[in-house]
Amino acid sequence: VAYPGVPCPLHIFEPRYRLMMRRCMETGTKKFGMCSYEHGKGFADYGCMLEIHGLELLPDGRSYVDTVGGSRFRVLRRSQRDGYHTADIEYLEDQRVDDLELLRRLHDSVYQQAQDWYQRLGTRLRDQIDRQYGTMPEKEDDMQASINGPIWCWWLLSVLQLDPAYQTTVLSLTSLKDRLGHLRLVLEYFSQS
Structure with a gap:
């Protein structure tokens, strides 16, 4: 599953x-959209646009593509073109919240929980994560500045390697509060393991 702001090499x-x-x-x-595979449908109802930052074409026609996740979307209609899937989509945006104090406390608490989990990983594992996904992003001053919410949430979801169906569920959420709630539960589970 691809996420906003997170590198996705292909x-x-x-x-x-x-x-x-x-x-x-x-x-x-x-740009192109990416959805996870879903049995019976071919691909999930939600996905993420990927922005191509670099493409290395190999002599045999294969390529290495450096992409970064962009906007999230919901699939409206599915079709195919020349063997690959296509879709009509609508873009998703997080709902803005008026009660920022409550959201800020939850946000800061889950961010601290994520930092604690990350620091408890061994140096070797942290180095491996840093090479593949980059270092854990800093907490943004304005958690509602992006229509996709804070980048660190997406980075964490990418690093945690959860079940693709669960990842797609979290990707589809347009409530930062709900997404933070899911992250809190996942971090509690991983902290107990």
């Missing part, structure tokens, strides 16, 4: 996706 080797990458680059959009 190795593209299937001909249909090689064609899709070529079209993304030729049209200049340099």
Whole structure:
């Protein structure tokens, strides 16, 4: 599952996706959507746009693609084009909250919980996470500045490697308060393990 603001390096080797990458680059959009696989549907109802930051084309046609997650979306209609999935989508935005004091306390508490969990990991594991996902993002001053909420939430979800169906559920939430509640429960579970 791809997340807003989180790097998502890809190795593209299937001909249909090689064609899709070529079209993304030729049209200049340099964006495409990614959803997790879902049995019976082909792909989940929610996903994340990926922005192409770099593409290394190999002599045999494969490519390494550096992408970063952008906007979240909900799938409205599914279709196919030349073997790859396409969809009509609507973008998601977090709902703004008026009672910022309550949200700030929850946000700061879960952020501290995440930092504590991260620091309890061994140096070797932290170094591995840092190489793959980057270091844990700092807490933003304005937690509602982005329509996707704080980047550190998405970074944490990416690092935790949870069940894809659960990840998609959290990706679909438009309430930062609800997302923080899920993160709190997951961190409590991992802290007990």
